[in-house]
Amino acid sequence: MHNSVLFYAPFALVVEWGRNPGSGKNILTWQAWLMDDSNEDPRLPHRRDPNVSVSLDQLAELGVLYWKLNPTIYENDEELTNIREARGYNYIDMLDLCPEKVENYEEKLKNFYTEHIHQDEEIRYCLEGSGYFDVRGKDDRWIRILIKAGDLIILPAGIYHRFTLDPSNYVKLMRLFKGEPVWTAYNRPQEENPARKEYIKVLKEKIGVPLEAH
Numbered sequence: 178m179h180n181s182v183l184f185y186a187p188f189a190l191v192v193e194w195g196r197n198p199g200s201g202k203n204i205l206t207w208q209a210w211l212m213d214d215s216n217e218d219p220r221l222p223h224r225r226d227p228n229v230s231v232s233l234d235q236l237a238e239l240g241v242l243y244w245k246l247n248p249t250i251y252e253n254d255e256e257l258t259n260i261r262e263a264r265g266y267n268y269i270d271m272l273d274l275c276p277e278k279v280e281n282y283e284e285k286l287k288n289f290y291t292e293h294i295h296q297d298e299e300i301r302y303c304l305e306g307s308g309y310f311d312v313r314g315k316d317d318r319w320i321r322i323l324i325k326a327g328d329l330i331i332l333p334a335g336i337y338h339r340f341t342l343d344p345s346n347y348v349k350l351m352r353l354f355k356g357e358p359v360w361t362a363y364n365r366p367q368e369e370n371p372a373r374k375e376y377i378k379v380l381k382e383k384i385g386v387p388l389e390a391h
C-alpha cells in the first residue's frame with residue numbers, strides 16, 4: 178500500500194489546499210519536531226533547544242500521512258469524500274474530548290498517553306481545538322506532531338504512538354475506520370504482535386535500517 182500512488186496523494190492535496198485563493202491558509206501549517214527529554218507537563222510543546230523540525234517527508238517515511246482540509250465544510254467536503262473512498266473509510270464518529278462529554282475522561286486521557294500500537298491504521302481528523310500526536314521515529318525517539326482544526330492524520334498499524342491535549346485542553350476529532358471499528362490499544366512492548374512485525378518489515382524494506390531502542 179505504501180508504495181502505491183496513494184502513498185503520495187497527500188502532498189498533492191496539501192498543495193491544492195494551499196493554492197486555494199483567499200482561503201487564508203497556507204501549506205506551511207505543518208508542525209512536527211523532535212521532543213526533548215524533560216519530564217515536565219506533557220501538554221507543553223517539549224521542543225528541543227534549538228528546535229529540530231521533522232518534515233512531512235520524514236513522517237511519510239514512517240508511514241504517517243497528513244492532509245490539510247477545510248474543517249468548516251467537513252459535512253460536505255469533496256476532498257474528504259475522495260480520501261474516504263480511496264482508502265475505504267466507510268465508518269466515522271466524533272470524539273469531543275472534554276470532561277462533560279466523555280465518560281472516564283481522566284482515565285481515557287491517561288490511556289491515550291500510554292505508548293501503544295493498533296492492529297489497524299489510526300485515522301483522526303481534527304475539527305476544533307488542538308493536541309499532540311507523538312510517534313516513534315526510526316531511531317526510536319519521540320516525534321511530536323501538532324494537530325489542529327483541518328489536520329487529518331493517518332498513523333499506520335504497528336507504529337508506537339500516544340496522544341495528549343495541549344494547554345488549550347480541548348479537541349474535537351472525527352475518527353475514521355475501514356469496516357467495523359476496533360479501538361483496542363496494545364501497550365508497548367509489542368514486538369511479537371503481527372501488526373508490529375509487519376510494520377517493522379515494511380520499514381526495513383523502505384528505509385533499510387532496523388528500529389533501535391535508545
Ligand SMILES: CSCCC(=O)C(=O)O
Nearest residue numbers: 289299301339340350362
Ligand atoms: C484522542 S484520539 C488519539 C488517541 C489514540 O491513540 C487512540 O485513540 O488510540
Ligand SMILES: [Fe+2]
Nearest residue numbers: 293295299362
Ligand atoms: Fe492509538
